[in-house]
Amino acid sequence: MFLRNYWYVGAYSDEVTCEPLGRVLLGEPVVLYRTEAGAPVALEDRCAHRLLPLSMGKVIGDAIQCHYHALEFDGTGACVRIPGQERIPPQMKVKSYPVVERDNCVFVWMGDAKDADESKVPEIFGKLCQDGWSATKVHCHVEGNYQLVIDNLLDLSHLATVHASTVGSMHVADMANVETERDGDRVKVSRWTMDVPAAKTYQQFGNYESNIDRWQISEFFPPSYFRINNGSAVAGTGAREGTGEKPWDFWVCHGITPSTQDSTHYFWHLGHRLWTDNMADVEEFYEQCYGVVGEDIAVFEAQQKTINLDPAAPMREIGYDAGPLLARQIIDRLLEEEAAQKSGKAA
Numbered sequence: 001m002f003l004r005n006y007w008y009v010g011a012y013s014d015e016v017t018c019e020p021l022g023r024v025l026l027g028e029p030v031v032l033y034r035t036e037a038g039a040p041v042a043l044e045d046r047c048a049h050r051l052l053p054l055s056m057g058k059v060i061g062d063a064i065q066c067h068y069h070a071l072e073f074d075g076t077g078a079c080v081r082i083p084g085q086e087r088i089p090p091q092m093k094v095k096s097y098p099v100v101e102r103d104n105c106v107f108v109w110m111g112d113a114k115d116a117d118e119s120k121v122p123e124i125f126g127k128l129c130q131d132g133w134s135a136t137k138v139h140c141h142v143e144g145n146y147q148l149v150i151d152n153l154l155d156l157s158h159l160a161t162v163h164a165s166t167v168g169s170m171h172v173a174d175m176a177n178v179e180t181e182r183d184g185d186r187v188k189v190s191r192w193t194m195d196v197p198a199a200k201t202y203q204q205f206g207n208y209e210s211n212i213d214r215w216q217i218s219e220f221f222p223p224s225y226f227r228i229n230n231g232s233a234v235a236g237t238g239a240r241e242g243t244g245e246k247p248w249d250f251w252v253c254h255g256i257t258p259s260t261q262d263s264t265h266y267f268w269h270l271g272h273r274l275w276t277d278n279m280a281d282v283e284e285f286y287e288q289c290y291g292v293v294g295e296d297i298a299v300f301e302a303q304q305k306t307i308n309l310d311p312a313a314p315m316r317e318i319g320y321d322a323g324p325l326l327a328r329q330i331i332d333r334l335l336e337e338e339a340a341q342k343s344g345k346a347a
């Protein structure tokens with residue numbers, strides 16, 4: 001079950017070209033491409049004739065041609081050509097999805113098209129596109145359920161072990177002061193770890209000679225977006241008040257789009273004020289961060305494998321699960337509301 005009445009990241013802008021891109025979003029096959037004028041299009045990736053994915057075909061002008069019998073469908077999903085046949089039956093069409101392109105992303109509306117409201121496109125990645133900032137991004141396909149990713153990002157104590165060779169140290173699990181707040185359907189988990197030695201990445205790029213105060217502020221909002229600020233300053237110099245010495249921080253924004261029940265598209269976008277003009281340093285920082293993403297994905301995929309062996313196996317809770325549990329409650333309630341809305345419409 002997925003929340004449908006939302007804008008999801010379908011692809012980064014630079015992934016959508018005049019070559020068709022096939023992707024499964026919320027269990028539905030979707031093909032993305034651009035028209036001659038450059039506008040993104042999202043259509044059902046399943047030819048109305050014999051169900052071949054349209055993404056195996058090619059874009060001709062503003063339409064996409066199926067690879068099998070060369071039927072063509074325009075950006076609205078209407079069939080506009082059947083070779084050797086004048087008449088086009090009205091049912092020969094595919095679903096088209098509303099799309100909005102913003103902040104280097106193509107957002108796709110996965111609910112009823114008539115409910116698509118452009119004003120609800122999330123303000124998520126724009127922060128990372130500022131003057132004087134540097135940013136990088138990756139799209140990963142994860143063989144794991146999207147809620148495993150949400151759990152992970154609302155409990156950053158896992159840095160202690162999963163990312164011990166770069167951004168983590170045991171202090172963030174053992175010594176953090178954690179506060180969980182709810183604002184409507186948003187969840188914010190703030191972790192402060194005071195007066196501890198810098199983990200490797202923080203030491204290397206923050207260039208600290210003494211202990212640090214370190215923060216990890218993770219904000220979730222439905223259906224599955226995150227904005228996370230990680231940073232540090234010299235211990236005892238006012239990090240919490242924003243006046244700490246040698247502040248070093250970065251933001252990571254995440255668009256998490258379910259693909260199937262046990263796979264997920266993970267759009268990860270990191271940005272920061274440039275702390276150096278040595279771009280080799282910045283590149284090395286990014287390499288460490290890509291490594292962190294890979295370490296998380298290894299965890300999600302291993303979890304999913306054990307879940308698949310026995311989907312009924314219970315998950316037990318610890319104190320740090322307050323944030324993840326809140327997010328799960330919010331998603332469950334919103335799923336119930338969508339189901340009730342749908343059955344009300346059907347009645």
Ligand code: FES
Binds near residue numbers: 047051052071
């Ligand atoms: S399956 Fe697409 S044209 Fe026949």
Ligand SMILES: [Fe+2]
Binds near residue numbers: 163
């Ligand atoms: Fe992680």
